[in-house]
Amino acid sequence: MRQAVGPVLAVVAAILVIWYFAAVWMNAAWTQQQAARAGTTVTFSEIVTDTMQQARPRLPAPHQVAVELWNTVVMKKVTSKRSxxxxxxxxxxxxxxxxxxxxxxxxxxxxxxxxxxxxxxxxxxxxxxxxxxxxxxxxxxxxxxxxxxxxxxxxxxxxxxxxxxxxxxxxxxxxxxxxxxxxxxxxxxxxxxxxxxxxxxxxxxxxxxxxxxxxxxxxxxxxxxxxxxxxxxxxxxxxxxxxxxxxxxxxxxxxxxxxxxxxxxxxxxxxxxxxxxxxxxxxxxxxx
Amino acid sequence: MLSAEEIEGFADDGPEPTDTAPRDVVIDARDVELVFETNDGPVHALQDINLQISKGDFVSFIGPSGCGKTTFLRAIAALEQPTGGTLTVNGMSPDEARRSRAYGYVFQAAGLYPWRTIAANVKLPLEIMGFDKAEQDRRAQDVLRLVDLEGFERKYPWQLSGGMQQRASIARALAFDADLLLMDEPFGALDEIVRDHLNEQLLSLWARTEKTIGFVTHSIPEAVYLSTKIVVMSPRPGRITDVIDSPLPRERPLDIRDTPEFLEVAHRVREGLRAGHAYDD
The missing domain is CATH 1.10.3720.10 (MetI-like)
Structure with a gap:
């Protein structure tokens, strides 16, 4: 059992990395659309930042899911319909x-x-x-x-x-x-x-x-x-x-x-x- | 000593007709035949088997693989059905004998249940036959002492050596105290040293319990050392080529195997096996 922890963590880390890259790639279009509509230009780092915090991303970033899980599992009473x-x-x-x-x-x-x-x-x-x-x-x-x-x-x-x-x-x-x-x-x-x-x-x-x-x-x-x-x-x-x-x-x-x-x-x-x-x-x- | 011809003569027109076999005959086989239907056509596993085994005999069946020795033992146990001839066990059909729990059977593999302790394994037949708890305990203790496994009651099979496991399986077959013990190459998978030891123990067990034992083996020394009667068989079709009544005394130390009498019997067994083989060619 204990030997399994290392490989499992490695796989989880790999998934998170891929997930973040995918989030940037998939959500960037929406950021650029918004910028074009507003008539502004965005730098690469602004795009990356924005893709991490959209309200309705195509692919939410892992930390967004984590925060949502924290809010709905721990922060809500278990009798709440939002829990x-x-x-x-x-x-x-x-x-x-x-x-x-x-x-x-x-x-x-x-x-x-x-x-x-x-x-x-x-x-x-x-x-x-x-x-x-x-x-x-x-x-x-x-x-x-x-x-x-x-x-x-x-x-x-x-x-x-x-x-x-x-x-x-x-x-x-x-x-x-x-x-x-x-x-x-x-x-x-x-x-x-x-x-x-x-x-x-x-x-x-x-x-x-x-x-x-x-x-x-x-x-x-x-x-x-x-x-x-x-x-x-x-x-x-x-x-x-x-x-x-x-x-x-x-x-x-x-x-x-x-x-x-x-x-x-x-x-x-x-x-x-x-x-x-x-x-x-x-x-x-x-x-x- | 009777040769195969004499045995057959005895069956055909001897002084003992089929319906009045002597009282102490436990197993009586007359013209037993067993044919397996396979995809490659019929296989004659047994043909013209004529044999009487008396109460208290230790009978070994020896022969190369395919000679039908195991099949014959299984037919006695009603695990196979002969397709011809008559076979009786204690004067009943083998299946009636099985249902009256006339015999204990020891298989080649110990086949102990891994989820049961040694004592619980030995009690398995007793549970099935409905002995009460106290009687189960008493008998399990007795037979485990008989096979020298006292103190291993609470162990699981994997904690025992192969030889000890096989002894436990013999104890299991002895537990319900059937007069007949059928053993199918019980020591075949064990090394020679363990085997010698178990053979010695088996003889002393046989002497103490006065059971009738049918024992399948492919080892000549084992057959000669153990048996009062050695049945030599040969394959295709499976048949008896010689029946040797051993001249050796019942009391047998291991070093009896170096005596001229022993070697003479062993020689005759070997001759019988060779004759069977020559016939085949």
Whole structure:
């Protein structure tokens, strides 16, 4: 873990450098337009300075995003509608609910697929097909259909989020539940073990390393699902709503800070699953 | 000592008809045949297998790879289905014997669960068979003592050497006290020194428990050292070429391997293996 800090910081520094150059390059046109309109000329250093502090830049400079994040995360009360923490929580709650539904559904489907040949043949192609449909196309329909039967608010977003997160869990768990060697199944057969005993004592413990890998992918996908679920509804709260509002009003700084906020949130959640993975597998003696 | 011809004669028209096998015959194979259907056509894994194993025997199956020794052991364990002939274990079909938990099986790889301690691994069959907790503890302790693994109950498999892991897997097979122990090259992956030691331990374990043991190996010294009966097999089709009843006493120190009797038996095994090979060419 500690060795990773150096390379990570180097990459972050490189991104910041590129970002600043890009900000100057992309925002300079607007500065020059303004100057031309006012009939003045601007020096290069004036252009650079101006590109760093426009109210609605094409590409906000990193420090502008940082200031916006500081203002909306730390300086606002978390109950305020202008607080990114407030919006982040709205999205996070849908993400977690969706992740829970998706993981549960994924595990159930995997158990079915592994134990029933009919399910193996029928469910898997549908699961794969489900992921080829663009989520942006299906999300509004899920919202509309659920809304028409009286379900609104958290659940529709969670379902879109589950729609994205169940798939990696199914694929990972099917592989995990099938991962024990033939000799291991033979051994249990010599004990005349029932299918349930084989499942609880062999298949499930063997599948856990696979499950955790899937959960990392699944939780990131859940967040994407929840954000996408907020876009088509014109939601008033959530990270998706911030993105949408930002793009309506040309608030690029707000968009970028919501994006960074979402990325940090995803990173934290994946990291949390990683910690859970390490602790569990270590306790099980599966890693050392 | 019976040669393969005599054995077959015994099966065909001997004084013991199939339905009244002697009481102490544990495994009775008559004209057993096992054909695997593969994409390249049928493979005769076993052909004309006739063999009786009595209670308390230590029987080794030896032969080159592809001779069907493992397949035969798996057929006894009902992990493979013979396609012809009759095979009984304790007077039942192999599958009935499996369901009555008549045998313990030791695989080539120890196959301990990495997420279970040694004691918990040994208790695995006991849990599945529904022994109560106190009985599980008692039996796990007993069999771990039997294989010299006292004090390792709380260790995880990765903390043990390969030889110790294999001993733990033998303990696991012994835990539910089946009278028959089937071992498929259990020491194949271990070095010679460890192997000698485990062979010695296995013999003393066999003497103490009076179990019937079926043991697959491709080592001539191992087969001769351990067995009361050595079944020599050869491939394509998998068949028995010789059955040797060992003249060696049951009590066997390691240095018995330098005696003329031992070398004579080893020689006969080697001859049997060579004969099988010549037949193939």
């Amino acid at each position: 990114l923490v407030y919006h982040g929580w709205i999205t996070l709650s849908a993400t977690l609910l969706g992740f829970g539904i998706g993981t549960g559904l994924g595990i159930l489907l995997a158990v079915g697929i592994v134990h029933s040949r009919a399910m193996d043949m029928s469910v898997m192609p549908w699961a794969i097909a489900s992921q080829t449909i663009p989520i942006l196309a299906i999300a509004p329909m899920i919202i509309v259909v659920l809304n028409s039967i009286g379900i609104s608010g958290l659940l529709p977003k969670a379902i879109i989020s589950a729609y994205l997160s169940f798939f990696p869990v199914v694929v990972g768990m099917v592989a995990g539940l099938r991962s024990p060697e033939t000799a291991q199944f033979d051994l249990l057969k010599t004990y005349n073990a029932s299918r349930a005993q084989v499942f609880w004592r062999l298949r499930l413990p063997s599948s856990l390393p696979y499950l955790f890998t899937s959960l990392k992918i699944g939780i990131a996908a859940s967040l994407v699902g929840a954000i996408v679920g907020e876009l088509p509804t014109g939601a008033v709260a959530g990270l998706g709503a911030r993105l949408l509002a930002g793009s309506y009003y040309g608030q690029t700084v707000q968009i970028w800070s919501a994006l960074i906020g979402a990325a940090v949130l995803a990173g934290l959640m994946v990291g949390l699953v990683g910690v859970l993975q390490r602790v569990t597998l270590k306790r099980m003696g599966l890693s050392r």
